[in-house]
Ligand SMILES: Cc1cc2nc3c(=O)[nH]c(=O)nc-3n(C[C@H](O)[C@H](O)[C@H](O)COP(=O)(O)OP(=O)(O)OC[C@H]3O[C@@H](n4cnc5c(N)ncnc54)[C@H](O)[C@@H]3O)c2cc1C
C-alpha cells in the first residue's frame with residue numbers, strides 16, 4: 001500500500017510522519033505522536049470527543065484524513081495551556097466544577113475556544129449551540145455552559161486590560 | 169478503507185483526475201458523508217480526490233444572481249450577510265446541519281451530490297429554482313437542481329464530473345423564504361421532515377404571484393409539492409388557503425416508515441409545517457392578506 005510523507009504542524013511544532021492515506025488525523029495524533037489528549041469514541045462525527053482546531057476552526061479529527069492537514073495549523077488539547085499556565089477556559093472549567101470523568105472535556109474546551117475566538121460576548125444559548133456537537137454523559141451541561149460564560153468574561157477582562165492574550 | 173490519495177491544486181487538474189478515474193474515484197470535500205460511508209463499507213473508491221487545495225470554489229458571489237461555489241461550507245452560508253433578508257431560509261437550513269464541527273467543513277456541494285432525501289439545504293435551494301453546474305472532460309453543463317436529483321444518493325452527475333457551482337436569481341420584491349425542520353432533538357439530528365417555502369406576492373401584497381413548497385425526508389428525493397403550490401398561486405393567502413396547501417402537500421408526498429418516524433406521522437408533520445412555513449413567509453413580506 002502507498003505511504004504518504006506528511007509534514008504536520010501541531011501545537012506550533014512540525015512533525016514529519018509517514019502514513020497510509022486512509023489514516024485520520026485522530027489515528028496519527030494518538031497512535032503515531034502519542035498525543036492521547038484527543039479522545040476517540042464514535043468515529044462518526046457525532047460525539048465531539050475528537051475535536052481539534054484546524055486553522056482555528058473546530059473540526060472532528062475522526063473524519064479528517066491526516067493528509068488533508070498537511071501544511072495547516074492543528075491545535076490539540078496539549079497545546080491549549082501555555083506551559084504551566086492554564087488557558088482561562090481550563091481555569092473556568094476547574095473553578096465551576098464543569099469536569100466530572102473528563103472524557104469529553106478536551107473536545108469541549110477546543111470547541112468552546114473556537115467559538116469564543118469568533119464571538120467574545122456570547123449568550124448561554126449561543127454557547128449551547130456551539131457545543132451541540134459535543135456530548136457529555138456526566139455533567140448535564142449546565143456547569144459547562146457556566147464555565148464558558150465565565151471564561152468569556154475573563155478573556156474580555158484580560159483583553160481590556162491590555163494583557164494581550166496570545167494563546168494559539 | 170484503502171485507496172490512493174490525490175490533491176489536485178486547480179479545477180482543471182481535479183477534472184482531469186475525475187475523468188481518469190471515473191467510477192473508481194470520489195471527490196472529497198468536507199468528508200462528513202463520504203468518510204463515514206467509506207468507513208461503513210458502503211462505498212469503497214480506489215481513488216480519493218481531496219478538493220481542499222482547489223482554489224476559487226469556496227466563494228459566494230452575490231452580484232446580481234447568486235453563485236455558491238461547490239466548496240462553500242454551511243458555516244459560510246450561515247454567516248453570509250446577503251442571506252439575512254428574503255433569502256433567510258438559506259441561513260435557517262444551513263444552521264441546523266450538524267454542529268459547529270460539521271458546519272465548519274461540510275459543504276453545500278456535498279449536500280447536493282450526496283443527494284440524501286433528508287438533506288436540509290437542498291430543499292431551500294429547490295425553492296429558489298437553483299441550477300447546478302458540472303464540469304467534465306467534455307466541458308460544462310448546467311442543469312436544474314430538481315432534475316439533477318434522481319433518487320436517494322443518486323444524481324445526474326456523470327462519473328468523474330466535478331460539481332463547481334450552484335446558482336439562483338435574487339428574489340423579486342415582496343418575496344420571502346422560510347425553512348422548518350422536525351427532528352427528534354433540536355441539534356445534531358437528521359430531519360424526520362423538513363419543509364422549505366418561498367412566496368412572492370403582487371405589488372399590493374394581496375395575492376400570491378408565485379409559490380414554491382419543497383419537502384425533505386418524505387420521498388426518494390427532496391420534492392416539490394406542486395399541487396400545494398398551484399393552490400396558492402393567484403389567490404389571497406388567507407389562513408384557510410395556507411391550510412389547504414398543507415393538506416395537499418401531505419397528500420402528494422410519499423413518505424415511508426423507518427426508525428425515525430412512521431409514514432403517518434411524517435404526513436401529519438407535512439400538513440402542519442407547510443402552513444407554518446407559509447405563514448412565516450407571509451409575515452416576513454408584511455402587509456396585505
Ligand atoms: C454528525 C453529522 C450530522 C449531520 N447532520 C446533517 C443535517 O442536520 N442535515 C444535513 O443536511 N446533513 C447532515 N449531515 C450530512 C452532511 O454533513 C451534509 O450532507 C454535508 O453537506 C456533506 O458535505 P461534505 O462537504 O462533507 O461532503 P463529502 O462527504 O465530502 O461528499 C459527499 C458526496 O459528494 C461528493 N462530492 C462532494 N463535493 C463534490 C463536488 N464538488 N463535485 C462532485 N462530487 C462531490 C463526494 O464524492 C461524496 O460522494 C450530517 C453529517 C454528520 C456526520
Ligand code: FES
Nearest residue numbers: 041042043048062
Ligand atoms: S470520535 Fe470523532 S466525533 Fe466521536
Ligand code: FES
Nearest residue numbers: 101102136137138
Ligand atoms: S465529564 Fe464525563 S463525559 Fe463529560
